[in-house]
Amino acid sequence: MFRDLSDFHAWWAERTRANDYRVTRTPLESMPGWALEPGTENIVHDSGRFFSVCGLEIRTDHREVASWSQPIIVQPEIGILGILVKMIDGRPHCLLQAKMEPGNVNLLQLSPTVQATRSNYTRVHRGSAVPYLDHFVAPRGGRVVFDALQSEQGSWFLGKRNRNMIVEVTGEVPVRDDYCWLDLEQIAVLLKEPNLVNMDTRTVLSGMPFLLSPDGRAPRHEESPGRAFHTHGELLSWLSEMKSRYVLTRRTVPLAQLAQWKRTGGEIVHEESRYFSIVGVDVRATNREVAQWSQPMLKPAGRGLIGFLGRTIDGVFHVLVRAKTEAGTHDVLELAPTVSCNAANYACLSPELRPRYLDDLERAAATRALVDVVHSEEGGRFLHAENRYLVVDAGEDFGLDVPDDFRWMTVDQLTALLRYGNHVDVAARCLLSCLAAVPTAVAVG
Amino acid sequence: MFRDLSDFHAWWAERTRANDYRVTRTPLESMPGWALEPGTENIVHDSGRFFSVCGLEIRTDHREVASWSQPIIVQPEIGILGILVKMIDGRPHCLLQAKMEPGNVNLLQLSPTVQATRSNYTRVHRGSAVPYLDHFVAPRGGRVVFDALQSEQGSWFLGKRNRNMIVEVTGEVPVRDDYCWLDLEQIAVLLKEPNLVNMDTRTVLSGMPFLLSPDGRAPRHEESPGRAFHTHGELLSWLSEMKSRYVLTRRTVPLAQLAQWKRTGGEIVHEESRYFSIVGVDVRATNREVAQWSQPMLKPAGRGLIGFLGRTIDGVFHVLVRAKTEAGTHDVLELAPTVSCNAANYACLSPELRPRYLDDLERAAATRALVDVVHSEEGGRFLHAENRYLVVDAGEDFGLDVPDDFRWMTVDQLTALLRYGNHVDVAARCLLSCLAAVPTAVAVG
Numbered sequence: 001m002f003r004d005l006s007d008f009h010a011w012w013a014e015r016t017r018a019n020d021y022r023v024t025r026t027p028l029e030s031m032p033g034w035a036l037e038p039g040t041e042n043i044v045h046d047s048g049r050f051f052s053v054c055g056l057e058i059r060t061d062h063r064e065v066a067s068w069s070q071p072i073i074v075q076p077e078i079g080i081l082g083i084l085v086k087m088i089d090g091r092p093h094c095l096l097q098a099k100m101e102p103g104n105v106n107l108l109q110l111s112p113t114v115q116a117t118r119s120n121y122t123r124v125h126r127g128s129a130v131p132y133l134d135h136f137v138a139p140r141g142g143r144v145v146f147d148a149l150q151s152e153q154g155s156w157f158l159g160k161r162n163r164n165m166i167v168e169v170t171g172e173v174p175v176r177d178d179y180c181w182l183d184l185e186q187i188a189v190l191l192k193e194p195n196l197v198n199m200d201t202r203t204v205l206s207g208m209p210f211l212l213s214p215d216g217r218a219p220r221h222e223e224s225p226g227r228a229f230h231t232h233g234e235l236l237s238w239l240s241e242m243k244s245r246y247v248l249t250r251r252t253v254p255l256a257q258l259a260q261w262k263r264t265g266g267e268i269v270h271e272e273s274r275y276f277s278i279v280g281v282d283v284r285a286t287n288r289e290v291a292q293w294s295q296p297m298l299k300p301a302g303r304g305l306i307g308f309l310g311r312t313i314d315g316v317f318h319v320l321v322r323a324k325t326e327a328g329t330h331d332v333l334e335l336a337p338t339v340s341c342n343a344a345n346y347a348c349l350s351p352e353l354r355p356r357y358l359d360d361l362e363r364a365a366a367t368r369a370l371v372d373v374v375h376s377e378e379g380g381r382f383l384h385a386e387n388r389y390l391v392v393d394a395g396e397d398f399g400l401d402v403p404d405d406f407r408w409m410t411v412d413q414l415t416a417l418l419r420y421g422n423h424v425d426v427a428a429r430c431l432l433s434c435l436a437a438v439p440t441a442v443a444v445g
Numbered sequence: 446m447f448r449d450l451s452d453f454h455a456w457w458a459e460r461t462r463a464n465d466y467r468v469t470r471t472p473l474e475s476m477p478g479w480a481l482e483p484g485t486e487n488i489v490h491d492s493g494r495f496f497s498v499c500g501l502e503i504r505t506d507h508r509e510v511a512s513w514s515q516p517i518i519v520q521p522e523i524g525i526l527g528i529l530v531k532m533i534d535g536r537p538h539c540l541l542q543a544k545m546e547p548g549n550v551n552l553l554q555l556s557p558t559v560q561a562t563r564s565n566y567t568r569v570h571r572g573s574a575v576p577y578l579d580h581f582v583a584p585r586g587g588r589v590v591f592d593a594l595q596s597e598q599g600s601w602f603l604g605k606r607n608r609n610m611i612v613e614v615t616g617e618v619p620v621r622d623d624y625c626w627l628d629l630e631q632i633a634v635l636l637k638e639p640n641l642v643n644m645d646t647r648t649v650l651s652g653m654p655f656l657l658s659p660d661g662r663a664p665r666h667e668e669s670p671g672r673a674f675h676t677h678g679e680l681l682s683w684l685s686e687m688k689s690r691y692v693l694t695r696r697t698v699p700l701a702q703l704a705q706w707k708r709t710g711g712e713i714v715h716e717e718s719r720y721f722s723i724v725g726v727d728v729r730a731t732n733r734e735v736a737q738w739s740q741p742m743l744k745p746a747g748r749g750l751i752g753f754l755g756r757t758i759d760g761v762f763h764v765l766v767r768a769k770t771e772a773g774t775h776d777v778l779e780l781a782p783t784v785s786c787n788a789a790n791y792a793c794l795s796p797e798l799r800p801r802y803l804d805d806l807e808r809a810a811a812t813r814a815l816v817d818v819v820h821s822e823e824g825g826r827f828l829h830a831e832n833r834y835l836v837v838d839a840g841e842d843f844g845l846d847v848p849d850d851f852r853w854m855t856v857d858q859l860t861a862l863l864r865y866g867n868h869v870d871v872a873a874r875c876l877l878s879c880l881a882a883v884p885t886a887v888a889v890g
Contacts, residue, residue, distance in 0.1 A: 076692075076694075078688070080689075118689075144678065144679065145678070147678075147682035147686070148685055149685050149689065163685055163689050165682075165685075233590070233591075233592075233864075234589065236592060236864060236865070237592035237610075240592045240593055240594050240608055240610075240866065241583065243523070244523035244563075249521075330776075331775075331776075419681060420681070421685070
């Protein structure tokens with residue numbers, strides 16, 4: 001526990017000093033433990049586990065182009081992202097961890113209590129046991145506050161999902177090195193600092209509203225349905241309509257067969273240097289399960305933008321949610337922010353292919369941003385993947401008519417949907433966590 | 446509208462006389478419009494649409510055997526099953542249809558207002574337009590009461606789902622030949638007659654509780670969560686646990702490559718005549734979109750049993766729900782009845798492979814059956830596929846401890862989950878519809 005955040009920052013500086021990490025780039029061809037599979041040139045681990053990088057052919061009638069091919073990360077196992085919660089001095093506190101991930105620009109970020117792939121916690125890597133894991137696997141002692149299988153980046157992962165869990169305990173919990181208790185108000189402040197609260201923490205935090213509903217019922221929207229622009233049933237109907245209207249089909253292909261991607265200089269790059277590249281890294285650390293390893297990582301071509309355009313409707317703050325299809329989406333589409341894009345990818349496209357509402361978002365951000373902060377995506381798979389997270393209030397003059405791919409929803413409606421898993425994408429979930437730190441939005445949402 | 450059900454039965458007899466149907470078996474090799482694809486011997490339509498029959502290899506750690514292969518129906522398009530509802534004399538009435546399906550033992554059954562594949566309603570068959578379809582596609586006039594993408598038989602279909610819709614209208618609706626208004630009490634009585642209310646009607650009816658919740662909120666379980674054995678949150682957590690614990694992988698293979706299945710006598714049969722066969726039929730009808738067609742159908746080896754074991758817990762009736770994995774399950778597993786099996790498939794297996802709770806179900810059925818009726822599965826794909834539908838009250842002496850694959854749920858809890866789609870399987874949904882006709886179960890559930 002920290003009396004105030006200056007104590008936290010002192011502890012954080014100390015944790016940074018206490019550990020030594022070095023991340024260096026290495027050619028994909030020379031990563032111990034990893035191989036380019038003969039024939040396909042897919043990047044696979046010698047154990048056949050962890051994850052692999054292969055090619056994917058995508059066809060859909062719900063994107064700017066009808067078909068494309070790309071490298072994609074395949075990680076079929078479901079890992080656990082878990083936050084332990086305890087009431088201390090009458091306020092809920094979360095046990096978070098100072099954890100190095102090789103892809104973080106600053107290496108160390110605040111991660112959940114447990115952040116473990118199945119390979120991790122079944123000890124494929126032969127490292128040390130995952131601390132606090134026993135609180136998240138049955139028979140666990142605490143109360144499960146939130147537990148849903150959630151998707152991760154659909155552009156970069158093929159159908160990957162992790163189990164997002166929040167478990168509340170009452171007993172004594174020993175606090176190990178690199179771990180600390182933070183209350184929700186402190187976390188809300190830290191969420192405004194760039195690149196500090198990592199993606200895994202942010203996605204799990206999106207389930208925190210259910211901490212306040214001890215009988216397991218959905219949050220407030222059930223009690224005041226009349227205040228939302230659409231009923232919950234109308235939103236579900238729209239989702240059914242969208243999923244049956246559009247088609248997403250794909251098949252994995254050898255990485256070596258992707259026409260627009262080539263392996264050169266020890267990396268896999270797009271012919272126009274767009275989207276992302278696949279690179280190798282060597283990692284040396286003193287406080288991870290294993291002290292040294294190599295791995296492939298996905299490095300985005302530039303900083304992205306993830307944003308909700310919002311406005312108040314009849315006194316309730318709503319965000320404009322998009323039904324979005326990506327290469328690796330589990331089931332045709334998920335609920336996404338109004339805009340989620342890498343501006344660099346659109347720079348050379350014609351104006352009509354520029355993402356819808358991007359201009360509105362950037363314009364409103366200049367004067368009425370509720371959230372405006374740069375965060376990192378998962379540093380275990382993505383190298384220096386930063387996004388600007390924005391929630392803006394576009395004002396009540398902003399038109400309510402939107403294209404069929406979009407719907408106005410309250411924060412509580414979106415939160416009610418995310419507990420069912422694979423409904424709300426990782427970008428939208430991370431924005432919800434950031435938005436929880438904005439008192440006015442939560443109060444009226 | 447019928448003053449009483451004798452009027453309905455007179456109308457029904459008249460509809461049966463008014464139309465003439467003939468269904469005859471024909472070899473798979475001689476169905477006009479269908480071909481055995483060279484090389485694979487998969488059964489495909491000349492248009493490339495409707496559906497196909499191919500082979501599937503399945504691997505899972507959540508069934509009696511670790512892997513198997515079988516023929517399976519592939520129908521990726523999402524069709525519409527829709528029931529139109531209107532308040533007449535203060536009571537909700539459903540517009541149902543006397544519809545012939547070639548697989549029905551009695552040919553004519555009561556089907557939803559609209560029962561249309563995407564091929565149907567986009568006119569691939571070049572037949573007449575689908576009546577009442579405009580009420581179910583945007584912009585529709587009425588209020589959408591229920592709208593979810595629901596799975597169908599996972600043992601026979603690869604990931605197939607249909608859009609289950611209930612739409613309430615207030616305006617005048619002309620009633621065409623073969624259609625009639627029935628109120629919910631009349632339907633409840635008709636659900637107790639064998640092979641009358643077809644599968645598509647039964648699955649849509651499972652969403653009818655949402656008719657009584659005009660603001661789109663979930664049914665009563667939200668209001669009395671303390672009365673259920675598990676909270677809603679606990680059930681969602683259990684689902685996440687089960688889905689991350691088990692693995693289901695599969696790949697389509699040529700029908701010609703299935704080791705235990707062979708094409709003989711114009712059919713595809715299992716080497717021990719178990720499970721099902723794939724057969725061809727010729728159909729002649731006077732009141733369908735097209736007057737004559739041929740098609741492959743799946744013919745089960747015998748009558749199946751689908752049943753919920755139930756008991757009262759603290760004054761509330763609960764059913765024992767199973768998390769079940771089948772060949773074609775969309776996402777690892779769905780919530781299924783306590784028992785769903787074809788007894789013939791288990792006859793030659795050792796006793797320990799006999800389905801769990803089958804004996805308990807059959808024993809309780811002898812004295813305390815709330816539901817006990819034979820219904821047909823979808824007559825458009827399945828030939829003479831009958832199941833005995835059972836809901837039994839096993840009594841309060843029946844133990845509450847159950848294996849990890851099973852959970853006690855109230856009827857309202859199961860109903861609350863089914864609106865999210867792909868949570869509750871078709872067998873469980875059909876049982877819920879039948880159970881709605883049992884006043885005591887509904888009153889306390």
